[in-house]
Amino acid sequence: MRRLLWPAVILAVLLLVNVFFTANFFSIQMRDGHLYGSLIDILRFGAPLILVSLGMTLVIATGGIDLSVGSVVAISGALACLQISQDAGVFTAVVLALGLSVLLGAWNGLLVAVVGIQPIIATLILMVAGRGLAQLITGGQIITINSPSYKIIGGGYWLTVPFGILLVAVVLAITVFLTRRLALGMLIESVGGNAEASRLAGIRSRGIIIMVYAFAALCAGVAGLMISSNVSSADGNNAGLWVELDAILAVVIGGTSLSGGRFSLGGTVLGALIIQTLTTTIYSIGVPPETTLLFKALVVTAVCLIQSKSFREKVFGRRRRAVPPSPAAEEKVRVTA
């Protein structure tokens, strides 16, 4: 639980900052049978990022990284919109898009687990080629569609709650159940700790790795559907652009180490919410939109520094002299990304 302390504190501070600028920030209203309010907005617009980050967490837990999720977001949205614009049913479109996403993820997993390529490069291939693929699907144009039933995924409501939030809640619940109630989470962590040792201990490392990448791509695929459905169009070039960076950031802020072997789903959700709240905060306190990135850079640096053990020791931690040599020194050898 201590690992969740810093992200939770940061999120709380960010939310409190908002109250100074928008007095009714925490109020949630019921309008036309729908829930409205800033907090709901943060959840709703943060939903795709939370999804992508969830998948990313498991990948990072195995010691990998998935740079291709942004491209998968674009491909899934593009394929679904293309199908719908060609009068296919929404169900077919969604199934096809998610199927393709899983395939792409399995391809990543295959490269990492069977061929043995470093994750960062293996997924770089799909990151570069995937953007091209998405544009190939859309024919370089932005496909606009008009389908009320598809619109529900990203922009609809169910039982007064935005559908996207429910979707995230369901995926989160399933993931937590699979990884924390079943042995799967432990297996993933053991593969991340040492893939070869896990294999010798009788764990099918390859299968686990492929599955994890497929799951990450599936999450990205769902996020792609949400994003494209929210705007009723698919843009192969810009949909999900840089979402992989935000997702990795969310995972790291959430306290999951990039070297693998441990993961915290709660931390990731907090991390993604921090990033989304940051965006909302920037708008609500009236930082000019031009300086959004600047602001983000400063907060990200601050968050990473606060979480860095050696930074805390150097700046605040004069009291604890007799610190044993940090395990990070040994880990550093393995960290390549």
Next chain:
Amino acid sequence: MTTVTLNGLRTIPAKYVPVLVTACLFVAMFVAGGIRYEGFASGQVILNVFIDNAFLLVVAVGMTFVILTGGIDLSVGSVVALSTMISASLMKGPGWPPYLVIPLVLLIGSALGMVMGYIIHAFEIQPFIVTLAGMFLARGLCYTIGTDSIPIEDPTFTAFAQTRIDLFADLWISPSVIIAAVVVLVAAYVLHYTRLGRSVYATGGSEQSALLMGLPVARTKITVYTISGFCSALGGVLLSFYMLSGYGLHAVGMELDAIAAVVIGGTLLTGGSGFLLGTVLGVLVLGLIQTVISFEGTLSSWWTKIFIGLLLFVFILLQRLFSARRT
């Protein structure tokens, strides 16, 4: 030393194989293009690749240093954009002369790189995350300076943009190519003939061992990020010669091109192995793909990305095969 036998006659050290493969690919692409398209097989086509990619070459050189130590620098594209933006706005607004602006821009880029290197080393944060923050910071600074494209009308810059240096037989290059070539030569000298170069390879090979050998790992790591920052800033200056404008959206995604060039050039992303010549060839291959696609005429621009992805795949597979054979 492990060797690979070619034709059963000559043997070459395994470490040169990836570079040779890239060279062969480049030649093969050029020959194939020459057969398929009229006017392709001329020296000027290759020189044009250099002219159009001089800035990428400079940036990729910096990236090579970082990747050789086992790190990565995602901030290069943004630093390039920031450099174009700073030089354009300083010359347009207060009317600073170029001989003040260019050193200032180079200084800013280097300083940014140095700060990132220091944070990576001192606080043990992943290079990926730190340079990501650097990327946001530099892009953010661009938009803070201005959201519109700022034209550059300074006579020195336009002279640099329009000068054609004639070589023999109707071939010509731009001054940027010469600057890029000088950067490559200096970098190659530093990597292979200086103490810093040895430390770079040693750090990438195994940081722990390098530390135990008493090599200045901390200084090396900070230096490579400084070099990368400097190269990105210089790349930005070259890009502003090429574009004659400063814009916050210049060089979006250039970090990917630079990383792809380094990988295609045979440098291992784990660090410790690779050559600068490979990076040069990598940039040339990327440039030639674009040339082929423009000669083909009917292929849309997104095929470039798909081809680069495919190439990356093939090269990584090859690297994997060779490194598997070595162990």
